Amino acid sequence: VVTGGPFRPGGVISLTTDFGLEEPYVGVMKGCILSRLPGATLVDLTHGIPAHAVPIAGFWLGRAWRYLPPGTVHLAVVDPGVGTSRPILAAEAGDSVFLAPDNGLLAEALRHESATFRHMDPGLPERIGLGPPSATFHGRDLFAPLAAELAGGRLLPADIGPAAEPADPAPLPEAESEDDVIAGHVILADRFGNLVTNIGAGLLSRMRQPVVEAGTRHLQIEAAYGAAGANAAVAVINAWGLVELAVNGGRADRMLAMSPGSRVRVVDGTPA
């Protein structure tokens, strides 16, 4: 297979959706993929994105996609506009291809990448043998077959359709840094009750002694969750390079009574 760019399809497809696992929506998408590309390698990133939470899907896809092999097709379907005229967006960035509804989902993953964006040509589905899609499940009717064709190298990214400007990014608040004070927010509480913020470690680099203000607490950055005492609150730089609030052996969301949107500040605790 010869491609114009550096994308060399490797038969790997990652999946990110808000479909959950209670109904067979994801399984049906996988069946559609395997029907077109037997032997495809399917990697669930997560199907637990809260319903319709495009910004959270973008956040996690942005953190996760670089850990997949080169040549992966990243399929992300959080699609409150399914069945409306919102286009299907494909992006080629380095050695990877992305496919998603054009609702801002891909912006976070690609904001530091040189990416080529395209809108799916409305005639493409028929050309690859697809019938009219249903009103409610384009994951099955369009996205899965397209991902299979891309991952199998039978469809090149450039074949998806004309170059296009993607929709505005799905809005996640950004941390603001001013006068040695960084003002950010909790983005999400994960399964452990850990509170992931939008404050990147880079913003702290000028500070002598960063102190994280979370509610009434003032926390220093520690090297591990376990650096705090049992059931004590702790701030760490997490695996994504972000300030995270946790409780050693407990749940920060409950103990700190904080949730997505809660304000978090970092100040420089050492007088000059």
Place this chain on the structure above:
Amino acid sequence: VVTGGPFRPGGVISLTTDFGLEEPYVGVMKGCILSRLPGATLVDLTHGIPAHAVPIAGFWLGRAWRYLPPGTVHLAVVDPGVGTSRPILAAEAGDSVFLAPDNGLLAEALRHESATFRHMDPGLPERIGLGPPSATFHGRDLFAPLAAELAGGRLLPADIGPAAEPADPAPLPEAESEDDVIAGHVILADRFGNLVTNIGAGLLSRMRQPVVEAGTRHLQIEAAYGAAGANAAVAVINAWGLVELAVNGGRADRMLAMSPGSRVRVVDGTPA
């Protein structure tokens, strides 16, 4: 491998259970399959069927199975009678094979199919090297190994046992149509809070202007969830050809205060 029918095993097994993912029950089944058939392709349809909900398992398997590749073995284990004398049922329909406890689970998937049904010969497990099964986990002790043997072509559907009449279908209410009024029910609320009914789109074809009566609301059929205003209720024909009630960007189960069993009617809203 020569088979009597058109089933050509492709090494693909779909799994549908009420085992959930909290305990390693599904993982153990997969280990058993892979121990007998390395390289098997395993597709989880869902393991989130409510505990013992045979009709819901049948409903979803009925919707999903056609999206898997030809030559798939569909393994479905929702088995409140595990360890009792209920037989194990195998069915061959077209290019697919099904394996389930004989409790009505397969009826919905196969009710428009010409299928051959067999009960597992009680001597078969020993012939394929299996010991006596446990009292509580035939998914591991019988179903998984049988599915592996079928998917690998070492066991033909006809080898499962003698032809048999399957148990009565697991009862899901059916919509009734009379005098331009269709009376149906909500079958389930999915992860999004969307209410899937048992009213097929075909029943509406004679109506000039179908109007869905859901609680106190009267809804027209729209082309997409997003055709309604934000947080407005909407009725659509969903991806399975059924009338579905949703809320654009919200949860219909909460906003309409409806749940499985709730009555839904469709009337013809246009006077002749």
Place this chain on the structure above:
Amino acid sequence: VVTGGPFRPGGVISLTTDFGLEEPYVGVMKGCILSRLPGATLVDLTHGIPAHAVPIAGFWLGRAWRYLPPGTVHLAVVDPGVGTSRPILAAEAGDSVFLAPDNGLLAEALRHESATFRHMDPGLPERIGLGPPSATFHGRDLFAPLAAELAGGRLLPADIGPAAEPADPAPLPEAESEDDVIAGHVILADRFGNLVTNIGAGLLSRMRQPVVEAGTRHLQIEAAYGAAGANAAVAVINAWGLVELAVNGGRADRMLAMSPGSRVRVVDGTPA
């Protein structure tokens, strides 16, 4: 590949974590594995271990691992000490290799096995091309790549590091047997509400008529859940050889008002 022991890597990795499936933690680990070992076979045992519940992870891994194919690498990450100095433990037992934080997790799986234990050499990550690990996600930064190298045969178990004594077992209470009375506990309630105890069937073998005392109830051991009447409590020997309390068609945890830690006794009900 020549190995010192009987472990012959088969490209299969089982995964047991408390990461859940809401965030892409597991998917990212799989991406890391597939980046190093394309074509690896990944089997999720469970990611639903309660947060930080090392004993429960050990319990389930102990029950599950023998159902995976020979040559499997069993990766288990329940790791409240991530980022601290707790070592990484590898164990070779028969035809399988295990990898986990050295916090007692592996003890239950290996307590009847002749196993060789090793602590990871701190210089190993750099030798296989890994950078410094993050503070919070060694599953991604260390465990997944190590598992891939082991499963692919490029790293031998003996290469992991020096022989070591593993940490104390993660404590699960053990049943005690004395004077024809067995005193045990509920270990967990599973998805069905079934109450799994720590009372092994072997302890009952001397009894003429074992009677299980659960709260105010006295239950005989039945051959199947369905041997009791609808919604009646029942005791069975479950698929792991343990006494289990269930309700036929219902939830024992609710009906018996019992939970992990609840006391269960078995007495011999037949006077001599």
